[in-house]
Amino acid sequence: MTKNGRQRAARSKNRRVPSRAGRRSIPKAPTGIAGLDDITRGGLPRRRATLVCGGPGSGKTLLATQFLAHGASALGEPGVFVSFEEPPEELIENSRSLGIDLRDLSARGKILIDYVRVERSEIVESGGYDLDGLFIRLGHAIDSIGAKRVVLDTIEMLFSGLSDAFTLRAELHRLFQWLKTKGVTAIVTGERGPEGLTRHGLEEYLTDCVIVLDQRVTPQEATRQVRILKYRGSAHSNNEFPFLIDDHGLSVLPITSLRLQYDAPSGRVSTGVPDVDGLFANGGYYRGSSVLISGQAGTGKSSLAAHFAHAAVQRGERCLYLAFEESPAQIVRNMRSIGIDLQAGVRKGLVQMQAQRPTHFGLEAHLVAVHRLISEWRPEIVIMDPISNLTSIGTPLEVKSMLSRLLDFMKGLEITTLSTSLIAEGSASWKTDVGVSSLMDVWMVVQNAESNGERNRALQIIKARGSAHSNQVREFVLTDTGLKLIEVHRRLDGRVLVGTSRQTDQGADAARAPVAPSGRP
Amino acid sequence: MSNRARRRTWRLRLYVAGQTPRSIAALDNLKRLCDADLENSYEIEVIDLLKHPQRARQDQIVAVPTLVRKLPKPIRKIIGDLSSKERVLVGLGLPPSRSR
Numbered sequence: 001m002t003k004n005g006r007q008r009a010a011r012s013k014n015r016r017v018p019s020r021a022g023r024r025s026i027p028k029a030p031t032g033i034a035g036l037d038d039i040t041r042g043g044l045p046r047r048r049a050t051l052v053c054g055g056p057g058s059g060k061t062l063l064a065t066q067f068l069a070h071g072a073s074a075l076g077e078p079g080v081f082v083s084f085e086e087p088p089e090e091l092i093e094n095s096r097s098l099g100i101d102l103r104d105l106s107a108r109g110k111i112l113i114d115y116v117r118v119e120r121s122e123i124v125e126s127g128g129y130d131l132d133g134l135f136i137r138l139g140h141a142i143d144s145i146g147a148k149r150v151v152l153d154t155i156e157m158l159f160s161g162l163s164d165a166f167t168l169r170a171e172l173h174r175l176f177q178w179l180k181t182k183g184v185t186a187i188v189t190g191e192r193g194p195e196g197l198t199r200h201g202l203e204e205y206l207t208d209c210v211i212v213l214d215q216r217v218t219p220q221e222a223t224r225q226v227r228i229l230k231y232r233g234s235a236h237s238n239n240e241f242p243f244l245i246d247d248h249g250l251s252v253l254p255i256t257s258l259r260l261q262y263d264a265p266s267g268r269v270s271t272g273v274p275d276v277d278g279l280f281a282n283g284g285y286y287r288g289s290s291v292l293i294s295g296q297a298g299t300g301k302s303s304l305a306a307h308f309a310h311a312a313v314q315r316g317e318r319c320l321y322l323a324f325e326e327s328p329a330q331i332v333r334n335m336r337s338i339g340i341d342l343q344a345g346v347r348k349g350l351v352q353m354q355a356q357r358p359t360h361f362g363l364e365a366h367l368v369a370v371h372r373l374i375s376e377w378r379p380e381i382v383i384m385d386p387i388s389n390l391t392s393i394g395t396p397l398e399v400k401s402m403l404s405r406l407l408d409f410m411k412g413l414e415i416t417t418l419s420t421s422l423i424a425e426g427s428a429s430w431k432t433d434v435g436v437s438s439l440m441d442v443w444m445v446v447q448n449a450e451s452n453g454e455r456n457r458a459l460q461i462i463k464a465r466g467s468a469h470s471n472q473v474r475e476f477v478l479t480d481t482g483l484k485l486i487e488v489h490r491r492l493d494g495r496v497l498v499g500t501s502r503q504t505d506q507g508a509d510a511a512r513a514p515v516a517p518s519g520r521p
Numbered sequence: 522m523s524n525r526a527r528r529r530t531w532r533l534r535l536y537v538a539g540q541t542p543r544s545i546a547a548l549d550n551l552k553r554l555c556d557a558d559l560e561n562s563y564e565i566e567v568i569d570l571l572k573h574p575q576r577a578r579q580d581q582i583v584a585v586p587t588l589v590r591k592l593p594k595p596i597r598k599i600i601g602d603l604s605s606k607e608r609v610l611v612g613l614g615l616p617p618s619r620s621r
Contacts (some may be wrong), residue, residue, distance in 0.1 A: 114578055122597070127547075127604035132538035133570060133582040140574035162584065164598075408582030 026233040029077070029149065029185040032070025034061065034371070035252030039230055039237040044209055049176050049186040053197045054213030059224060059245055060084070060189040062098060063213070064151040066249045067187055069100045072110035077148035079458060080141045080184075081113045082478060084157035088113045098249040112141050118161030125163060142182055150179065150186040156200050158414055164201070171203050195481040199228075208232045214240070222252040228251055229488035244368055251368050253405065269381070269416050272307030275476075275485035279461055281468035285442055288414040289465070290407045292387075292437055294421045295446035300476070301420040302326075303483050304446070305383045306335040306342060308418050313345035317380035320373065321353040325422075328353035331385075339481040352377060357389070366390075367402050381416045387436065388422040396435055404439050441465040449475075454500060459485070475502070524606040531555070531563035531613075538585045539571045543602045547586035550603035562574060588612070 028042035037043050044050045052060050071077035091100045105111040176264045179186050190198030197203045210229040226243045244251040268284040277284045295301045303374045332342045345351030390399045437443045443462040448455040460473040475486040537544030555563045570577050590597040598614035
């Protein structure tokens with residue numbers, strides 16, 4: 001482990017231990033929305049009301065619907081949806097696009113939709129009134145299905161239907177207090193106002209938890225952002241996080257843990273090449289570590305990846321191969337030339353190859369797709385070949401941030417990842433990967449050493465956190481039975497010879513005993 | 522028109538939530554107005570939502586008291602304790618009352 005790594009681990013440990021012992025976090029209601037439960041550290045405050053605000057089309061209603069549906073279908077917590085805007089048919093139709101069947105849930109008595117229609121043109125006011133009608137209505141709805149969750153979407157519509165703003169404010173305040181006594185966890189949505197968070201200042205009454213949704217349109221694309229503005233009694237992340245709405249509903253990125261809390265397993269996994277295993281003091285990669293292999297085109301990066309995959313299959317483990325450049329068929333064919341049959345792994349159901357050119361997706365969508373695949377299939381190892389292709393769809397900073405979230409997530413699942421990175425021909429050196437490499441536990445560079453009119457392949461380990469490793473640049477060949485390291489041939493004058501010069505020298509100096517390879521320090 | 526309207530049968534429904542001062546006031550105000558302006562051809566049905574909570578949803582009631590004019594059609598709603606007589610008359614679709 002590097003010094004920095006050690007310090008970081010120590011810090012995160014120190015931070016964690018006392019807080020866990022001393023903290024009594026408030027009870028929470030999971031939303032079931034990937035990522036949102038992470039950034040809220042478990043969900044929304046239970047038996048309290050959360051304000052979700054944002055502009056039109058920012059996803060407030062969808063978030064609320066998903067929260068309700070998750071409770072109703074997965075947690076045995078029925079829910080009441082009070083809609084002030086959309087009639088039930090529209091609500092049902094819109095949520096179907098997220099894979100939520102509100103009609104079925106209401107038919108089974110797990111969700112009750114109450115459409116509250118307040119139309120100013122149909123109402124005349126004469127003298128004082130209160131909202132007891134709404135209280136009774138909501139109370140009856142809650143009691144009739146034993147609701148544990150409530151959504152009020154968007155209660156500010158009352159202000160356009162009724163004119164007595166003073167009464168409305170007082171009544172809403174009373175309503176939110178009353179909701180607490182009903183013991184329900186609520187989401188109240190509010191439309192973003194010109195000055196405040198909401199048009200009518202709901203944030204003054206709903207102070208337990210405030211979530212702000214935002215949609216920003218740049219020349220390239222529209223991005224959605226979510227932020228936990230306030231969360232009383234709970235730690236939460238203050239940052240803005242991108243989120244997506246697709247046919248699985250909402251996903252907030254990072255969909256993964258933000259903390260460096262994963263265990264550090266000490267077991268090892270073979271690199272797939274016994275010779276290469278020998279370069280590491282612990283005989284391979286640590287399980288759950290992240291490995292980067294950088295190199296120019298044709299240096300053998302994919303071969304190392306294929307070896308790694310093959311070894312996993314032989315152990316009976318699952319391997320997800322994300323091919324960002326070549327088609328699976330092409331990779332299988334190429335690897336057959338070095339004696340690796342990836343297709344056999346595919347047939348056994350142990351290898352899943354996914355070819356996706358990242359440009360077809362945005363970076364976020366890509367992260368979500370990969371995340372979903374991993375969550376569903378739970379591979380032991382994941383190969384990303386090559387991650388350098390991701391830079392075509394995002395800035396280096398964005399790519400690094402996406403990768404770090406993805407790697408964190410996989411670490412949390414003890415997945416060992418191997419990423420390759422293509423270094424452009426003619427670019428100065430592998431140093432172009434320095435940014436990404438800081439995320440990686442192991443970094444190997446493969447290159448073509450050109451001398452005396454021939455190109456020889458060479459491999460070196462730049463770093464391997466937590467493991468002593470060889471410092472030598474090792475020559476290797478790709479044979480029809482796989483990748484082989486060549487014994488180091490070091491002359492007495494200290495020069496290491498490769499390729500033909502090695503062979504010549506070995507022949508000429510046959511009498512001299514070659515220096516034994518010192519793979520391990 | 523106004524005379525014909527006054528001679529029609531009026532079916533009114535008043536939604537309240539319990540016997541609050543406001544609901545009592547609303548009913549008093551309503552009776553007084555009907556006696557004066559509807560020439561006794563009216564029916565008032567009072568629905569206490571505390572006793573019939575499901576009616577709030579069925580009949581789209583939010584505020585109480587709410588007075589609903591069922592007949593003559595179309596349905597109209599007046600909310601409040603009905604203390605402003607002129608507003609009630611507007612809500613019921615009647616011309617301003619003759620000053621007596």
